[in-house]
Amino acid sequence: MSKRGYHHGNLKQALVEAALKLIAERGPQGFTMAEAAKLADVSAAAPYRHFTGRDDLITELAVQGFELFADVLEYAYKDGQPSPLAAFEAVGRAYLAFARAHPGHYVAMFESGLSPRATAALAAASSRANAVLLRAAGDLSARIPADKRPPTEMFAAHVSAMSHGIVELYARGAPGARAPFSPEDLLESGIGIYLRGLGLLDRDDC
Structure with missing residues:
Protein backbone atom coordinates (compact mmCIF):
# COMPACT_ATOMS: atom_id res chain seq x y z
CA MET A 1 0.00 0.00 0.00
CA SER A 2 1.41 3.41 -0.94
CA LYS A 3 2.07 6.10 1.61
CA ARG A 4 -0.14 9.15 1.99
CA GLY A 5 2.01 11.41 -0.20
CA TYR A 6 -0.81 12.46 -2.49
CA HIS A 7 -3.66 12.39 0.03
CA HIS A 8 -2.11 14.08 3.03
CA GLY A 9 -4.43 16.61 4.67
CA ASN A 10 -1.66 19.19 5.07
CA LEU A 11 1.43 17.81 3.40
CA LYS A 12 3.42 21.03 3.48
CA GLN A 13 3.05 21.57 7.23
CA ALA A 14 3.60 17.88 7.96
CA LEU A 15 6.96 18.16 6.21
CA VAL A 16 7.75 21.32 8.15
CA GLU A 17 7.03 19.58 11.46
CA ALA A 18 9.17 16.61 10.46
CA ALA A 19 12.05 18.85 9.41
CA LEU A 20 11.83 20.80 12.67
CA LYS A 21 12.48 17.61 14.62
CA LEU A 22 15.33 16.53 12.35
CA ILE A 23 17.09 19.90 12.23
CA ALA A 24 16.90 20.30 16.01
CA GLU A 25 18.51 16.88 16.47
CA ARG A 26 21.04 16.87 13.63
CA GLY A 27 21.57 20.40 12.41
CA PRO A 28 20.71 21.95 9.03
CA GLN A 29 22.91 19.61 7.01
CA GLY A 30 22.15 16.49 9.01
CA PHE A 31 19.02 15.24 7.26
CA THR A 32 17.72 14.53 3.79
CA MET A 33 14.43 15.21 2.09
CA ALA A 34 13.82 11.46 2.04
CA GLU A 35 14.19 11.32 5.83
CA ALA A 36 11.78 14.22 6.26
CA ALA A 37 9.31 12.46 3.98
CA LYS A 38 9.63 9.22 5.94
CA LEU A 39 9.06 10.98 9.25
CA ALA A 40 6.02 12.73 7.78
CA ASP A 41 4.78 9.35 6.55
CA VAL A 42 4.64 10.32 2.88
CA SER A 43 6.39 9.04 -0.23
CA ALA A 44 9.93 10.17 -1.02
CA ALA A 45 8.64 12.09 -4.03
CA ALA A 46 5.84 13.90 -2.18
CA PRO A 47 7.95 16.75 -0.68
CA TYR A 48 8.79 18.02 -4.14
CA ARG A 49 5.17 19.01 -4.63
CA HIS A 50 5.90 21.91 -2.26
CA PHE A 51 9.68 22.31 -1.99
CA THR A 52 12.48 22.27 -4.55
CA GLY A 53 14.87 20.69 -2.06
Missing part, protein backbone atom coordinates in the same frame (compact mmCIF):
# COMPACT_ATOMS: atom_id res chain seq x y z
CA ARG A 54 16.20 20.78 1.49
CA ASP A 55 17.28 24.42 1.34
CA ASP A 56 13.80 25.45 0.25
CA LEU A 57 12.29 23.47 3.13
CA ILE A 58 14.71 25.05 5.63
CA THR A 59 13.79 28.47 4.28
CA GLU A 60 10.15 27.74 5.10
CA LEU A 61 11.16 26.75 8.64
CA ALA A 62 13.01 30.05 8.99
CA VAL A 63 10.07 32.09 7.67
CA GLN A 64 7.69 30.46 10.13
CA GLY A 65 10.28 30.81 12.87
CA PHE A 66 10.78 34.53 12.36
CA GLU A 67 7.02 35.09 12.33
CA LEU A 68 6.73 33.26 15.65
CA PHE A 69 9.82 35.04 16.99
CA ALA A 70 8.31 38.42 16.12
CA ASP A 71 5.09 37.48 17.92
CA VAL A 72 7.05 36.48 21.04
CA LEU A 73 9.16 39.65 21.02
CA GLU A 74 6.18 41.93 20.43
CA TYR A 75 4.33 40.32 23.33
CA ALA A 76 7.38 40.73 25.57
CA TYR A 77 7.93 44.35 24.58
CA LYS A 78 4.35 45.55 25.15
CA ASP A 79 5.03 49.02 23.73
CA GLY A 80 7.82 49.77 26.17
CA GLN A 81 5.83 49.08 29.34
CA PRO A 82 6.25 49.51 32.23
CA SER A 83 9.50 51.30 31.33
CA PRO A 84 11.98 51.23 28.42
CA LEU A 85 14.49 49.37 30.60
CA ALA A 86 12.02 46.76 31.83
CA ALA A 87 10.72 46.24 28.29
CA PHE A 88 14.25 45.89 26.95
CA GLU A 89 15.12 43.26 29.55
CA ALA A 90 11.87 41.41 28.79
CA VAL A 91 12.84 41.24 25.12
CA GLY A 92 16.19 39.71 26.09
CA ARG A 93 14.50 37.05 28.20
CA ALA A 94 12.04 36.35 25.38
CA TYR A 95 14.98 35.74 23.02
CA LEU A 96 16.29 32.99 25.29
CA ALA A 97 12.82 31.54 25.87
CA PHE A 98 12.20 31.31 22.14
CA ALA A 99 15.50 29.54 21.50
CA ARG A 100 14.75 27.02 24.23
CA ALA A 101 11.14 26.38 23.20
CA HIS A 102 11.68 26.30 19.42
CA PRO A 103 15.12 24.80 18.74
CA GLY A 104 14.27 23.65 15.22
CA HIS A 105 13.09 27.08 14.16
CA TYR A 106 16.06 28.73 15.87
CA VAL A 107 18.58 26.57 14.02
CA ALA A 108 16.90 27.23 10.69
CA MET A 109 16.83 30.98 11.36
CA PHE A 110 20.32 31.54 12.72
CA GLU A 111 22.49 28.49 12.10
CA SER A 112 21.66 27.27 8.60
CA GLY A 113 23.66 29.87 6.71
CA LEU A 114 20.55 31.41 5.16
CA SER A 115 20.67 35.08 4.27
CA PRO A 116 17.75 36.89 5.91
CA ARG A 117 17.14 38.33 2.43
CA ALA A 118 17.08 34.96 0.68
CA THR A 119 13.41 35.36 -0.24
CA ALA A 120 10.86 38.13 0.02
CA ALA A 121 8.90 36.19 2.65
CA LEU A 122 12.00 35.58 4.76
CA ALA A 123 13.08 39.22 4.47
CA ALA A 124 9.65 40.43 5.60
CA ALA A 125 9.50 38.02 8.55
CA SER A 126 13.05 38.72 9.75
CA SER A 127 12.55 42.48 9.36
CA ARG A 128 9.43 42.32 11.51
CA ALA A 129 11.30 40.57 14.32
CA ASN A 130 14.29 42.89 14.00
CA ALA A 131 12.00 45.91 14.18
CA VAL A 132 11.04 44.97 17.73
CA LEU A 133 14.69 44.77 18.77
CA LEU A 134 15.39 48.11 17.10
CA ARG A 135 12.40 49.74 18.78
CA ALA A 136 13.44 48.45 22.20
CA ALA A 137 17.03 49.61 21.69
CA GLY A 138 15.96 52.96 20.30
CA ASP A 139 13.57 53.73 23.15
CA LEU A 140 16.20 52.90 25.75
CA SER A 141 19.16 54.60 24.06
CA ALA A 142 17.12 57.79 23.58
CA ARG A 143 18.12 58.58 27.16
CA ILE A 144 21.78 58.90 26.08
CA PRO A 145 22.99 62.33 24.89
CA ALA A 146 22.97 62.38 21.09
CA ASP A 147 26.72 62.90 20.80
CA LYS A 148 27.41 59.81 22.92
CA ARG A 149 24.62 57.59 21.62
CA PRO A 150 25.56 54.54 19.53
CA PRO A 151 23.54 53.92 16.37
CA THR A 152 20.35 52.08 17.23
CA GLU A 153 21.25 49.28 14.82
CA MET A 154 24.59 48.79 16.59
CA PHE A 155 22.94 48.83 20.02
CA ALA A 156 20.46 46.15 18.93
CA ALA A 157 23.18 44.11 17.20
CA HIS A 158 25.34 44.04 20.34
CA VAL A 159 22.50 42.69 22.47
CA SER A 160 21.46 40.19 19.78
CA ALA A 161 25.04 38.93 19.57
CA MET A 162 25.21 38.58 23.34
CA SER A 163 21.91 36.72 23.41
CA HIS A 164 22.93 34.41 20.59
CA GLY A 165 26.27 33.65 22.24
CA ILE A 166 24.57 32.71 25.49
CA VAL A 167 22.14 30.46 23.61
CA GLU A 168 25.02 28.72 21.84
CA LEU A 169 27.27 28.30 24.86
CA TYR A 170 24.95 27.96 27.82
CA ALA A 171 21.33 27.31 26.82
CA ARG A 172 21.92 23.99 25.04
CA GLY A 173 21.59 20.69 26.85
CA ALA A 174 21.40 20.46 30.64
CA PRO A 175 21.17 23.79 32.48
CA GLY A 176 24.30 24.56 34.46
CA ALA A 177 26.45 22.12 32.49
CA ARG A 178 28.95 24.78 31.40
CA ALA A 179 28.40 27.55 33.94
CA PRO A 180 27.05 27.74 37.50
CA PHE A 181 24.54 30.37 36.36
CA SER A 182 21.34 30.23 34.37
CA PRO A 183 21.32 31.64 30.82
CA GLU A 184 18.87 34.28 32.03
CA ASP A 185 21.24 35.40 34.80
CA LEU A 186 24.14 35.52 32.36
CA LEU A 187 22.17 37.63 29.92
CA GLU A 188 20.83 39.97 32.59
CA SER A 189 24.29 40.61 34.03
CA GLY A 190 25.81 41.00 30.57
CA ILE A 191 23.18 43.52 29.53
CA GLY A 192 23.68 45.31 32.84
CA ILE A 193 27.43 45.68 32.21
CA TYR A 194 26.73 46.92 28.68
CA LEU A 195 24.14 49.45 29.82
CA ARG A 196 26.35 50.74 32.63
CA GLY A 197 29.10 51.26 30.08
CA LEU A 198 26.72 53.45 28.10
CA GLY A 199 25.71 55.38 31.21
CA LEU A 200 22.15 54.00 31.20
CA LEU A 201 22.53 52.36 34.61
CA ASP A 202 24.22 53.52 37.78
CA ARG A 203 27.00 51.26 38.99
CA ASP A 204 24.89 50.22 41.98
CA ASP A 205 21.92 49.20 39.83
CA CYS A 206 21.27 45.51 39.32
Whole structure:
Protein backbone atom coordinates (compact mmCIF):
# COMPACT_ATOMS: atom_id res chain seq x y z
CA MET A 1 0.00 0.00 0.00
CA SER A 2 1.41 3.41 -0.94
CA LYS A 3 2.07 6.10 1.61
CA ARG A 4 -0.14 9.15 1.99
CA GLY A 5 2.01 11.41 -0.20
CA TYR A 6 -0.81 12.46 -2.49
CA HIS A 7 -3.66 12.39 0.03
CA HIS A 8 -2.11 14.08 3.03
CA GLY A 9 -4.43 16.61 4.67
CA ASN A 10 -1.66 19.19 5.07
CA LEU A 11 1.43 17.81 3.40
CA LYS A 12 3.42 21.03 3.48
CA GLN A 13 3.05 21.57 7.23
CA ALA A 14 3.60 17.88 7.96
CA LEU A 15 6.96 18.16 6.21
CA VAL A 16 7.75 21.32 8.15
CA GLU A 17 7.03 19.58 11.46
CA ALA A 18 9.17 16.61 10.46
CA ALA A 19 12.05 18.85 9.41
CA LEU A 20 11.83 20.80 12.67
CA LYS A 21 12.48 17.61 14.62
CA LEU A 22 15.33 16.53 12.35
CA ILE A 23 17.09 19.90 12.23
CA ALA A 24 16.90 20.30 16.01
CA GLU A 25 18.51 16.88 16.47
CA ARG A 26 21.04 16.87 13.63
CA GLY A 27 21.57 20.40 12.41
CA PRO A 28 20.71 21.95 9.03
CA GLN A 29 22.91 19.61 7.01
CA GLY A 30 22.15 16.49 9.01
CA PHE A 31 19.02 15.24 7.26
CA THR A 32 17.72 14.53 3.79
CA MET A 33 14.43 15.21 2.09
CA ALA A 34 13.82 11.46 2.04
CA GLU A 35 14.19 11.32 5.83
CA ALA A 36 11.78 14.22 6.26
CA ALA A 37 9.31 12.46 3.98
CA LYS A 38 9.63 9.22 5.94
CA LEU A 39 9.06 10.98 9.25
CA ALA A 40 6.02 12.73 7.78
CA ASP A 41 4.78 9.35 6.55
CA VAL A 42 4.64 10.32 2.88
CA SER A 43 6.39 9.04 -0.23
CA ALA A 44 9.93 10.17 -1.02
CA ALA A 45 8.64 12.09 -4.03
CA ALA A 46 5.84 13.90 -2.18
CA PRO A 47 7.95 16.75 -0.68
CA TYR A 48 8.79 18.02 -4.14
CA ARG A 49 5.17 19.01 -4.63
CA HIS A 50 5.90 21.91 -2.26
CA PHE A 51 9.68 22.31 -1.99
CA THR A 52 12.48 22.27 -4.55
CA GLY A 53 14.87 20.69 -2.06
CA ARG A 54 16.20 20.78 1.49
CA ASP A 55 17.28 24.42 1.34
CA ASP A 56 13.80 25.45 0.25
CA LEU A 57 12.29 23.47 3.13
CA ILE A 58 14.71 25.05 5.63
CA THR A 59 13.79 28.47 4.28
CA GLU A 60 10.15 27.74 5.10
CA LEU A 61 11.16 26.75 8.64
CA ALA A 62 13.01 30.05 8.99
CA VAL A 63 10.07 32.09 7.67
CA GLN A 64 7.69 30.46 10.13
CA GLY A 65 10.28 30.81 12.87
CA PHE A 66 10.78 34.53 12.36
CA GLU A 67 7.02 35.09 12.33
CA LEU A 68 6.73 33.26 15.65
CA PHE A 69 9.82 35.04 16.99
CA ALA A 70 8.31 38.42 16.12
CA ASP A 71 5.09 37.48 17.92
CA VAL A 72 7.05 36.48 21.04
CA LEU A 73 9.16 39.65 21.02
CA GLU A 74 6.18 41.93 20.43
CA TYR A 75 4.33 40.32 23.33
CA ALA A 76 7.38 40.73 25.57
CA TYR A 77 7.93 44.35 24.58
CA LYS A 78 4.35 45.55 25.15
CA ASP A 79 5.03 49.02 23.73
CA GLY A 80 7.82 49.77 26.17
CA GLN A 81 5.83 49.08 29.34
CA PRO A 82 6.25 49.51 32.23
CA SER A 83 9.50 51.30 31.33
CA PRO A 84 11.98 51.23 28.42
CA LEU A 85 14.49 49.37 30.60
CA ALA A 86 12.02 46.76 31.83
CA ALA A 87 10.72 46.24 28.29
CA PHE A 88 14.25 45.89 26.95
CA GLU A 89 15.12 43.26 29.55
CA ALA A 90 11.87 41.41 28.79
CA VAL A 91 12.84 41.24 25.12
CA GLY A 92 16.19 39.71 26.09
CA ARG A 93 14.50 37.05 28.20
CA ALA A 94 12.04 36.35 25.38
CA TYR A 95 14.98 35.74 23.02
CA LEU A 96 16.29 32.99 25.29
CA ALA A 97 12.82 31.54 25.87
CA PHE A 98 12.20 31.31 22.14
CA ALA A 99 15.50 29.54 21.50
CA ARG A 100 14.75 27.02 24.23
CA ALA A 101 11.14 26.38 23.20
CA HIS A 102 11.68 26.30 19.42
CA PRO A 103 15.12 24.80 18.74
CA GLY A 104 14.27 23.65 15.22
CA HIS A 105 13.09 27.08 14.16
CA TYR A 106 16.06 28.73 15.87
CA VAL A 107 18.58 26.57 14.02
CA ALA A 108 16.90 27.23 10.69
CA MET A 109 16.83 30.98 11.36
CA PHE A 110 20.32 31.54 12.72
CA GLU A 111 22.49 28.49 12.10
CA SER A 112 21.66 27.27 8.60
CA GLY A 113 23.66 29.87 6.71
CA LEU A 114 20.55 31.41 5.16
CA SER A 115 20.67 35.08 4.27
CA PRO A 116 17.75 36.89 5.91
CA ARG A 117 17.14 38.33 2.43
CA ALA A 118 17.08 34.96 0.68
CA THR A 119 13.41 35.36 -0.24
CA ALA A 120 10.86 38.13 0.02
CA ALA A 121 8.90 36.19 2.65
CA LEU A 122 12.00 35.58 4.76
CA ALA A 123 13.08 39.22 4.47
CA ALA A 124 9.65 40.43 5.60
CA ALA A 125 9.50 38.02 8.55
CA SER A 126 13.05 38.72 9.75
CA SER A 127 12.55 42.48 9.36
CA ARG A 128 9.43 42.32 11.51
CA ALA A 129 11.30 40.57 14.32
CA ASN A 130 14.29 42.89 14.00
CA ALA A 131 12.00 45.91 14.18
CA VAL A 132 11.04 44.97 17.73
CA LEU A 133 14.69 44.77 18.77
CA LEU A 134 15.39 48.11 17.10
CA ARG A 135 12.40 49.74 18.78
CA ALA A 136 13.44 48.45 22.20
CA ALA A 137 17.03 49.61 21.69
CA GLY A 138 15.96 52.96 20.30
CA ASP A 139 13.57 53.73 23.15
CA LEU A 140 16.20 52.90 25.75
CA SER A 141 19.16 54.60 24.06
CA ALA A 142 17.12 57.79 23.58
CA ARG A 143 18.12 58.58 27.16
CA ILE A 144 21.78 58.90 26.08
CA PRO A 145 22.99 62.33 24.89
CA ALA A 146 22.97 62.38 21.09
CA ASP A 147 26.72 62.90 20.80
CA LYS A 148 27.41 59.81 22.92
CA ARG A 149 24.62 57.59 21.62
CA PRO A 150 25.56 54.54 19.53
CA PRO A 151 23.54 53.92 16.37
CA THR A 152 20.35 52.08 17.23
CA GLU A 153 21.25 49.28 14.82
CA MET A 154 24.59 48.79 16.59
CA PHE A 155 22.94 48.83 20.02
CA ALA A 156 20.46 46.15 18.93
CA ALA A 157 23.18 44.11 17.20
CA HIS A 158 25.34 44.04 20.34
CA VAL A 159 22.50 42.69 22.47
CA SER A 160 21.46 40.19 19.78
CA ALA A 161 25.04 38.93 19.57
CA MET A 162 25.21 38.58 23.34
CA SER A 163 21.91 36.72 23.41
CA HIS A 164 22.93 34.41 20.59
CA GLY A 165 26.27 33.65 22.24
CA ILE A 166 24.57 32.71 25.49
CA VAL A 167 22.14 30.46 23.61
CA GLU A 168 25.02 28.72 21.84
CA LEU A 169 27.27 28.30 24.86
CA TYR A 170 24.95 27.96 27.82
CA ALA A 171 21.33 27.31 26.82
CA ARG A 172 21.92 23.99 25.04
CA GLY A 173 21.59 20.69 26.85
CA ALA A 174 21.40 20.46 30.64
CA PRO A 175 21.17 23.79 32.48
CA GLY A 176 24.30 24.56 34.46
CA ALA A 177 26.45 22.12 32.49
CA ARG A 178 28.95 24.78 31.40
CA ALA A 179 28.40 27.55 33.94
CA PRO A 180 27.05 27.74 37.50
CA PHE A 181 24.54 30.37 36.36
CA SER A 182 21.34 30.23 34.37
CA PRO A 183 21.32 31.64 30.82
CA GLU A 184 18.87 34.28 32.03
CA ASP A 185 21.24 35.40 34.80
CA LEU A 186 24.14 35.52 32.36
CA LEU A 187 22.17 37.63 29.92
CA GLU A 188 20.83 39.97 32.59
CA SER A 189 24.29 40.61 34.03
CA GLY A 190 25.81 41.00 30.57
CA ILE A 191 23.18 43.52 29.53
CA GLY A 192 23.68 45.31 32.84
CA ILE A 193 27.43 45.68 32.21
CA TYR A 194 26.73 46.92 28.68
CA LEU A 195 24.14 49.45 29.82
CA ARG A 196 26.35 50.74 32.63
CA GLY A 197 29.10 51.26 30.08
CA LEU A 198 26.72 53.45 28.10
CA GLY A 199 25.71 55.38 31.21
CA LEU A 200 22.15 54.00 31.20
CA LEU A 201 22.53 52.36 34.61
CA ASP A 202 24.22 53.52 37.78
CA ARG A 203 27.00 51.26 38.99
CA ASP A 204 24.89 50.22 41.98
CA ASP A 205 21.92 49.20 39.83
CA CYS A 206 21.27 45.51 39.32
